[in-house]
Amino acid sequence: MSTGPTIEPTRRPGRRWAPAADFPYLAQTIAQVRGAVENVIxxxxxxxxxxxxxxxxxxxxxxxxxxxxxxxxxxxxxxxxxxxxxxxxxxxxxxxxxxxxxxxxxxxxxxxxxxxxxxxxxxxxxxxxxxxxxxxxxxxxxxxxxxxxxxxxxxxxxxxxxxxxxxxxxxxxxxxxxxxxxxxxxxxxxxxxxxxxxxxxxxxxxxxxxxxxxxxxxxxxxxxxxxxxxxxxxxxVYVADAVKEYALALVTATRNSPELRLGASPRATLHLLRAARAAAALDNREYVLPDDIQALAVPVLAHRLLPAAEAQVARRTPEQIVADLLRTVPVPDPQRRRR
The missing domain is CATH 3.40.50.300 (P-loop containing nucleotide triphosphate hydrolases)
Structure with a gap:
């Protein structure tokens, strides 16, 4: 897993932001919900x-x-x-x-x-x-x-x-x-x-x-x-341009993979970013890291993909293919910051 760009978000006019004080409240509330569910599961x-x-x-x-x-x-x-x-x-x-x-x-x-x-x-x-x-x-x-x-x-x-x-x-x-x-x-x-x-x-x-x-x-x-x-x-939650491009590169890789006859849709890219925002908030962060994208890539993308005939013969699952793509798609440079 990457460490991802350590981004201090720049407050640009016209962009919607959640106050930083809201994230501890969110993390605490969801921790209570998670504890209640884990008492059952x-x-x-x-x-x-x-x-x-x-x-x-x-x-x-x-x-x-x-x-x-x-x-x-x-x-x-x-x-x-x-x-x-x-x-x-x-x-x-x-x-x-x-x-x-x-x-x-x-x-x-x-x-x-x-x-x-x-x-x-x-x-x-x-x-x-x-x-x-x-x-x-x-x-x-x-x-x-x-x-x-x-x-x-x-x-x-x-x-x-x-x-x-x-x-x-x-x-x-x-x-x-x-x-x-x-x-x-x-x-x-x-x-x-x-x-x-x-x-x-x-x-x-x-x-x-x-x-x-x-x-x-x-x-x-x-x-x-x-x-x-x-x-x-x-x-x-803030998403840097470099992180958006990384998510798009990962989704584009599924469309170009010879092991897949159906890649992920533009809706999948939107879902991946939305889920990454939520994952960052759960970790009490106000910005998304490439780690969030990587952690959610398999559950968000795999069920949308259809393996090609050769991949099916080789018993390659969409989960395995996505995991391989995560190792090949370049992670954004931590020093690169796009406002």
Whole structure:
């Protein structure tokens, strides 16, 4: 990992900045949220950190792993710890798009149509086993996730901030599933895998989860209004031109790699920078380092990439390809400062 340019941001007129005093407050609040979630999710601090980074970066999270490793538990723990409105959508083959977005229903008493909101109308939306829904239902999430609004019968309804979709899917079981299309995967800021817990963490889980669910004892440590304030602070994190160019160079490398037939999109570059801002704020920093870009490159980029046939034959995963690109793309010179 690089040390990155040690940049003292220059306060230029017209540029939006978050006051330096805001960052200790953000770090302290998120540390409380992280502690609450880790009381439920044993031995997965990095996964929890990525989830909180995505929340502060106004993104959406895809959790992909085998059954029984805590994907849904992580989603519920995060939602409950921040005391936001939460809706859970169980994706099944017979789920309709109107179940997600809502539907206009004719009211006999008022003799008019009234809108009944679907499951997407919440601050935190937990989409369980998203790849079990039909492509038509999956596409109902596209407008919601990107534009944070829902259009039904020509009327647009805005989703209240903060808004985050946490979707889970099982990559192993293929029967009765519909793989997420590229456009849908590109809407997710990051993808993480839970993985199996360590022996010690699983032993501790047997003690804490044996009698009752730890979710029952989880108390909120903040609320939606405070999270909205923290998101606003993250928007003011400084990103030097050299760091922006480094992120763009890394994304461009995925488009030029012979091992990939589909590289990362411009949306991926935006997501990478937003996530890096949030990661810097979590570390109580008011500026982004190349280290932040490197730490988030795999979870933010890998799920958007499609390996070429040769890479598939060689059993090369997108994660491995991104890791190799991180070693080849030059890191900005620490002495170079672009205002």
């Amino acid at each position: 044993e031995g997965k601090p990095e996964v929890v950190k990525v989830a909180l980074t995505v929340l502060l970066a106004e993104g959406h999270l895809l959790i992909e792993d085998v059954p029984g490793v805590g994907k849904t538990m992580l989603s519920k723990a995060l939602a409950r710890s921040i005391d936001c409105t939460v809706r859970r959508i169980q994706f099944t083959p017979d789920l309709l798009p109107s179940d997600v977005t809502g539907v206009s229903v004719y009211n006999q008493e008022t003799r008019d149509f009234e809108f009944r909101p679907g499951g997407i109308f919440a601050n935190i939306v937990v989409g369980d086993e998203i790849n079990r829904a039909s492509p038509k239902t999956q596409s109902a999430l596209l407008e919601c996730m990107e534009e944070r609004q829902v259009t039904v019968d020509g009327t647009t309804y805005h989703l209240e901030p903060p808004f985050m979709v946490i979707a889970t899917q099982n990559p192993i079981e293929m029967e009765g599933t519909y793989p997420l299309p590229e456009a849908q995967r590109d809407r997710f800021m990051a993808r993480v895998s839970m993985g199996y817990p360590s022996v010690q963490a699983e032993l501790q889980m047997l003690d804490t989860h044996g009698a009752r669910s730890p979710l029952d004892d989880l108390e909120p440590v903040t609320d939606a209004r405070e999270i909205a304030k923290l998101i606003d602070i993250v928007r003011g």
